[in-house]
Amino acid sequence: EAGVAQSPRYKIIEKRQSVAFWCNPISGHATLYWYQQILGQGPKLLIQFQNNGVVDDSQLPKDRFSAERLKGVDSTLKIQPAKLEDSAVYLCASSTYPPRAGGLSTDTQYFGPGTRLTVL
């Protein structure tokens, strides 16, 4: 089974430029997550999609970050304009959540390799 795919793997931009990241989740996974991981910290959830609807975007800086999952499969995350503090690894994850009837009310998340963003 193919894993979560992300591109690009690395990106270097100057502050105030824009950048976009792409994610293709594991086939059949209804839920997709974007995380930001700053060096030395755990992943922080930016946005969670279930199919093509947003479940949680409470920690997404909406003045500069946007994300979409138009057909309920792959997704893009955009930053415009970028700031120095946006330098981080952007991780995409997917899960089969929501569970089938009678299943546990959570399901594990599978991560992609991440995109390392450096803002100069």
Add this chain to the structure above:
Amino acid sequence: QKEVEQDPGPLSVPEGAIVSLNCTYSNSAFQYFMWYRQYSRKGPELLMYTYSSGNKEDGRFTAQVDKSSKYISLFIRDSQPSDSATYLCAMSAGNFNKFYFGSGTKLNVKP
């Protein structure tokens, strides 16, 4: 107070040692507990998944959950240099499958 606390290390041990990694948490609603391993410049990889309290063993790895103390542990027996990585704990109450991550403990196993 953070939802999940994890000692960042680094933790350096000789090959063959038993390693103990720990997390504490504050939210008593957490029922699902995960350990992820993250190699340098890679995404997190699921290692262990536990529901509620108790122990779970998988090869050299044992996960323990003590909900009364709000404390979880990951034990690695006969540690190998290939175990050198950052270990992240994660927890969920099951609501919308939102995970809360620790900051990660960096482990170095010396040959």
